[in-house]
Amino acid sequence: MNSTFKISLRYGLAMTLCLIAYFLILRLFDLHENPWLRLFNGVIMSLGVYYSIKYYKLSSKTTFTYINGIKTGLISGLIATVLFTIFMAIYMFHLDVEFTQKLLGDWFEDYGVGANILIFIIFIEGMASSVVLALGFMQFFKNSNNISQKA
Numbered sequence: 001m002n003s004t005f006k007i008s009l010r011y012g013l014a015m016t017l018c019l020i021a022y023f024l025i026l027r028l029f030d031l032h033e034n035p036w037l038r039l040f041n042g043v044i045m046s047l048g049v050y051y052s053i054k055y056y057k058l059s060s061k062t063t064f065t066y067i068n069g070i071k072t073g074l075i076s077g078l079i080a081t082v083l084f085t086i087f088m089a090i091y092m093f094h095l096d097v098e099f100t101q102k103l104l105g106d107w108f109e110d111y112g113v114g115a116n117i118l119i120f121i122i123f124i125e126g127m128a129s130s131v132v133l134a135l136g137f138m139q140f141f142k143n144s145n146n147i148s149q150k151a
Contacts, residue, residue: 004072007056012079015048019084023091033102042129045077049133052076057141069138077130085123092118 019041026032056072057064092100100118 003059004056004068005075007052007059008072008075009079011048011052011055012076012083015044015076015080016083016087018044018048019080020087023088033099045080045126045129046133048080049073049077049130050137053134053137053141064141064143066138066142069141070134073134073137074130077126077134081123081126081130084126085119088122089119 022040022044023032026034026037031037053069053073056069060068103118
């Protein structure tokens, strides 16, 4: 198992646990139906992707490449997204079935999709944020090939 995957797995699992804990804390205070509080999920994903790339750069030292940095960020985001989506699917389909009805209201009643559309949105949202964050943070972490122009 290469270090890219080990680091991605570690940070992906950490992001997943933080996302689940945050959701359960919101549920504890009955705030889980407020869609604006989901913005903090982006902060959790940002920190996880940032630190996974940073730790990979520190551990790989001179062998750090742009591609491997992107790969580390994307894989950790993918792991967190898939596991959190699975958790939310279990929650919505088995633990709190009324949650989707309260959240969606009458929006998708005619189409018969219900919770499926929420699962799809959670997955796409997580993957899109992982891609954007990995690409954005790699602009900070990449090795520069610019020639110094000292006068």
